[in-house]
Amino acid sequence: MSIVSRQLLVSLGFMALSCSVAAAELTVSAAASxxxxxxxxxxxxxxxYPQTKVLxxxxxxxxxxxxxxxxxxxxVFASADQETMDRAVKEKLVASGDxxxxxxxxxxxxxxxxxxxxxxxxxxxxxxxxxxxxxxxxASVPVGRYTQQxxxxxxxxxxxxxKTVNTQNVRQSLDYVARGEVDAGFVYGTxxxxxxxxxxxxxxxxxxxxxxxxxxKTASTANAQEAARFIDYVMSADGQAVLARYGFLKP
Amino acid sequence: xDATWTALLLSLKVAxxxxxxxxxxxxxxxxxxxxxxxxxxxxxxxxxxxxMVLPPTVLGYYLLVLLGxxxxxxxWLSETFGIRLIFTWQGAAIAAAVVTFxxxxxxxxxxxxxxxxxxxxxxxxxxxxxxxxxxxxxxPLAWRGIMAGVLLAxxxxxxxxxxxxxxxxSIPGKTQTLSVAVYEAVQAGQDELANMLVLVTSAVCxxxxxxxxxxxxxxxxxxx
Numbered sequence: 001m002s003i004v005s006r007q008l009l010v011s012l013g014f015m016a017l018s019c020s021v022a023a024a025e026l027t028v029s030a031a032a033s034x035x036x037x038x039x040x041x042x043x044x045x046x047x048x049y050p051q052t053k054v055l056x057x058x059x060x061x062x063x064x065x066x067x068x069x070x071x072x073x074x075x076v077f078a079s080a081d082q083e084t085m086d087r088a089v090k091e092k093l094v095a096s097g098d099x100x101x102x103x104x105x106x107x108x109x110x111x112x113x114x115x116x117x118x119x120x121x122x123x124x125x126x127x128x129x130x131x132x133x134x135x136x137x138x139a140s141v142p143v144g145r146y147t148q149q150x151x152x153x154x155x156x157x158x159x160x161x162x163k164t165v166n167t168q169n170v171r172q173s174l175d176y177v178a179r180g181e182v183d184a185g186f187v188y189g190t191x192x193x194x195x196x197x198x199x200x201x202x203x204x205x206x207x208x209x210x211x212x213x214x215x216x217k218t219a220s221t222a223n224a225q226e227a228a229r230f231i232d233y234v235m236s237a238d239g240q241a242v243l244a245r246y247g248f249l250k251p
Numbered sequence: 252x253d254a255t256w257t258a259l260l261l262s263l264k265v266a267x268x269x270x271x272x273x274x275x276x277x278x279x280x281x282x283x284x285x286x287x288x289x290x291x292x293x294x295x296x297x298x299x300x301x302x303m304v305l306p307p308t309v310l311g312y313y314l315l316v317l318l319g320x321x322x323x324x325x326x327w328l329s330e331t332f333g334i335r336l337i338f339t340w341q342g343a344a345i346a347a348a349v350v351t352f353x354x355x356x357x358x359x360x361x362x363x364x365x366x367x368x369x370x371x372x373x374x375x376x377x378x379x380x381x382x383x384x385x386x387x388x389x390x391p392l393a394w395r396g397i398m399a400g401v402l403l404a405x406x407x408x409x410x411x412x413x414x415x416x417x418x419x420x421s422i423p424g425k426t427q428t429l430s431v432a433v434y435e436a437v438q439a440g441q442d443e444l445a446n447m448l449v450l451v452t453s454a455v456c457x458x459x460x461x462x463x464x465x466x467x468x469x470x471x472x473x474x475x
Binding site: 164180 | 437440
């Protein structure tokens with residue numbers, strides 16, 4: 001093949017490749033506890049609107065916020081607590097008028113299914129046979145902050161420090177309990193339901209605050225319309241049905 | 252500042268222990284593969300170099316499965332000795348040792364192979380025992396190459412993150428090494444702390460690499 005015709009073929013090839021990327025891409029950063037529900041929602045959304053590709057990014061809400069603060073191109077942000085969204089608004093990553101609460105959750109204490117310990121209240125964690133408890137890092141993980149509030153209200157936060165194993169997100173706490181590496185862990189009710197065969201809920205943790213998740217489109221999004229449509233879908237009956245299936249409570 | 256010093260001291264403790272383990276095992280196996288000839292020698296060399304190329308998270312997962320509370324080995328350890336490796340600095344040291352072993356092993360093997368066999372033969376002819384030959388002839392001639400490998404291993408162990416995070420978790424004062432502390436500081440938006448930790452880690456690693464460079468075999472230490 002002559003050099004000219006080969007160059008022509010290569011350029012045609014590149015043009016063909018770039019033509020296929022006509023669909024809109026939506027980047028959604030969501031709290032780790034939303035992993036299963038949002039994967040289903042994204043699938044249903046893409047089926048409804050085939051022109052859109054939803055890219056999901058899961059992690060601790062604080063970590064996701066830092067990614068956005070450092071310039072990550074995110075279109076929609078769903079956080080596990082109001083405080084992280086407040087920080088996002090303060091750092092002008094989200095316009096305060098754009099946030100909406102879309103689900104609620106509960107805080108539970110879980111133990112491995114084969115654990116022989118019975119625990120019915122927070123004070124039971126003080127027992128000497130409980131040696132390691134998985135708690136999210138309060139600085140960046142919402143479930144860690146809720147746990148801190150609950151333990152401080154029961155005057156147990158300082159006593160728990162030597163037993164605490166810090167985790168980077170709620171799913172890591174869940175994993176540690178499922179593997180039996182810790183004696184107990186604080187996760188959301190919805191996370192416990194995901195691994196029903198490996199963990200069981202010891203009790204629901206009494207919490208004064210309400211665990212309410214907000215969702216918002218980011219200030220820097222290039223797809224404002226698409227982002228708004230995705231959020232509307234999450235708030236719609238279809239989206240709420242998926243979330244309810246995973247155990248989330250109504251906003 | 253306090254958090255930085257705790258993390259630094261812990262990192263040094265973990266890296267030191269890991270390097271000590273790698274040193275003994277790496278030198279022993281490096282010597283064995285340099286001297287002995289047996290079928291499958293190169294295959295064994297490849298297997299022992301594997302931890303250097305496998306992603307640290309893969310190694311971390313293997314260790315979690317092999318040493319965890321649910322594994323046969325982990326259960327035996329906790330029932331017989333009461334030792335639990337996960338979430339302890341000892342677990343972190345083992346994870347780092349696995350990752351750095353190939354660095355010492357490969358340097359040691361290369362160093363031993365450059366030792367002139369005739370010198371060892373001469374010692375043998377003079378009636379020296381094999382053990383004495385190793386410590387008085389072979390090792391002194393190979394030590395520069397070995398030390399270069401050891402310094403690299405120490406620097407690598409200092410920066411170990413993936414396997415450490417999975418096996419030892421992130422417990423401040425107990426398993427939160429410098430690299431893990433940086434990760435958490437960035438996630439929490441504590442940029443000042445992250446900057447301080449990164450600066451300290453970089454300074455320590457630069458010093459280590461400079462020292463390793465001066466010890467590499469064949470390099471003249473002083474150019475006068």
